[in-house]
Amino acid sequence: xxxxxxEESIKKVYQGLILLGVVTLIEVGLSLFGKGxxxxxxxxxxxxxxxxxxxxxxxxxxxxxxxxYEFMHMRYEVKGLALSVLLPTLLLIWAIIAFFxxxxxxxxxxxxxxxxxxxxxxxxGMLPDDVYRLENFx
Amino acid sequence: xxTTDTVVEHEVHDDKELWSGAKEPxxxxxxxxxxxxxxxxxxxxxxxxxxxxxxxxxxxPTWPVPDFVFKTHPFGSSELPLIFVTVMSFLLIISSxxxxxxxxxxxxxxxxxxxxxxxxxxLGGIGFLSCQAWEWTNLIATEHMTVTRNPFGTHVESGVxxxxxxxxxxxxxxxxxSYLIHKAGGHGHGHGDDHGDDxxxxxxxxxxxxxxxxxxxxxxxxxxxxxxxxxxxxxHRKYKVTEGPNEGMVKYESFGPKSFGALxxxxxxxxxxxxxxxxxxxxxxxxxxxxxxxxxxxxGHEMVEKIGLYWHFVDLVWVxxxxxxxxx
Numbered sequence: 072x073x074x075x076x077x078e079e080s081i082k083k084v085y086q087g088l089i090l091l092g093v094v095t096l097i098e099v100g101l102s103l104f105g106k107g108x109x110x111x112x113x114x115x116x117x118x119x120x121x122x123x124x125x126x127x128x129x130x131x132x133x134x135x136x137x138x139x140y141e142f143m144h145m146r147y148e149v150k151g152l153a154l155s156v157l158l159p160t161l162l163l164i165w166a167i168i169a170f171f172x173x174x175x176x177x178x179x180x181x182x183x184x185x186x187x188x189x190x191x192x193x194x195x196g197m198l199p200d201d202v203y204r205l206e207n208f209x
Numbered sequence: 210x211x212t213t214d215t216v217v218e219h220e221v222h223d224d225k226e227l228w229s230g231a232k233e234p235x236x237x238x239x240x241x242x243x244x245x246x247x248x249x250x251x252x253x254x255x256x257x258x259x260x261x262x263x264x265x266x267x268x269x270p271t272w273p274v275p276d277f278v279f280k281t282h283p284f285g286s287s288e289l290p291l292i293f294v295t296v297m298s299f300l301l302i303i304s305s306x307x308x309x310x311x312x313x314x315x316x317x318x319x320x321x322x323x324x325x326x327x328x329x330x331x332l333g334g335i336g337f338l339s340c341q342a343w344e345w346t347n348l349i350a351t352e353h354m355t356v357t358r359n360p361f362g363t364h365v366e367s368g369v370x371x372x373x374x375x376x377x378x379x380x381x382x383x384x385x386x387s388y389l390i391h392k393a394g395g396h397g398h399g400h401g402d403d404h405g406d407d408x409x410x411x412x413x414x415x416x417x418x419x420x421x422x423x424x425x426x427x428x429x430x431x432x433x434x435x436x437x438x439x440x441x442x443x444x445h446r447k448y449k450v451t452e453g454p455n456e457g458m459v460k461y462e463s464f465g466p467k468s469f470g471a472l473x474x475x476x477x478x479x480x481x482x483x484x485x486x487x488x489x490x491x492x493x494x495x496x497x498x499x500x501x502x503x504x505x506x507x508x509g510h511e512m513v514e515k516i517g518l519y520w521h522f523v524d525l526v527w528v529x530x531x532x533x534x535x536x537x
Contacts, residue, residue, distance in 0.1 A: 080313060088306040092299065099295050102536040106276045108290065124537055131532040135525055142309050142521045152235035156245050163256050170260045174267030181268070 269466040273361035277387035297340045304333025305524040312517045315510025327495040334488040360390040362465040368448040375434035393444040394428040
């Protein structure tokens, strides 16, 4: 706090309110735009969906930064405190990449199983171990 | 060498001061520092939940579209996608701002100001919880979503719905269109009033209506010409696929990905529980502040600052819950 006068810090709080409100409204507008509510038909383009998603994530991260640095006063804390709280969250980047990859892999496997199940199961031209598999596991 | 010696001496001197107590690491009090570390661990818990949501969503061929699921609101019958949940977000943002004001008044030892702004913060929190209660009630009681059942489905093929006599209706849909599976016979009460009579009332059902227009159907489980009613009384409408390898096939609407219900109720519930405990603690600390306890402690109302950190964190988590559940 320290370096700001009382009046200045009050003014800053209400500026923050307006900023967060406007960013939230932009987010909702962007999300509805991406779903084709504002201009119909845009939701069919993959690029639009990706760009809207990226924009939403960036805006949310900005809101998070603002809340932590201004409202929670992280800006005015000692650097070591800020680092000891913020650096561990970098691990989450790894977790997000790893688990989203995993989720995509589950989907691929499920699709593969469905494809295989849909194939006609005539016994002709099968290898011996395929027959064995069929006999044992139905 | 002389310079090194002085440095070593200086360090030893500093160490003595470090170990003599009354020195705060990171220039923050114990309580504030531990609040930060608690919030860090809590952030990991929430991140675990949200990453699970992401992984399961990625693993699903379809996922309920948020602007279809969250378009209801208590202000009338028209449908406004995402508007109600935006109101909820604003309640949390505003209560965060009133909290900052409370902390500022605390630094000036202005008890009256602290109590006033904390009261507004509590009202914001209660408002948010009330909105969430309405949202949950609507999802559970009207739309029949539970932890293990998700009636919000998405079509993966284009098709045309069938009338009650099995003929094609004029209701066509494209792949990616959303639907909500209703209970047969309106809102789930009234069983067996229309025994065996499913052929009348062939009016078009609204694709996205909420439980209206289905009163004329029989409610007994069974395979009917235009729909299937399962043992729990849900009406799955039949349709004919009009595109792709399954063209001409008659299928019926299936439930959406099951994990959606569990993820929604657990994650928003866990967040709501944080808001609830926040309101309880805000209330206790407001009473203490009103009694003048924190003026006596003469530490700039640090307790108000600590609950403030917690309250901002609740707002912070909502930013991400809002992002993954409602916006993306």
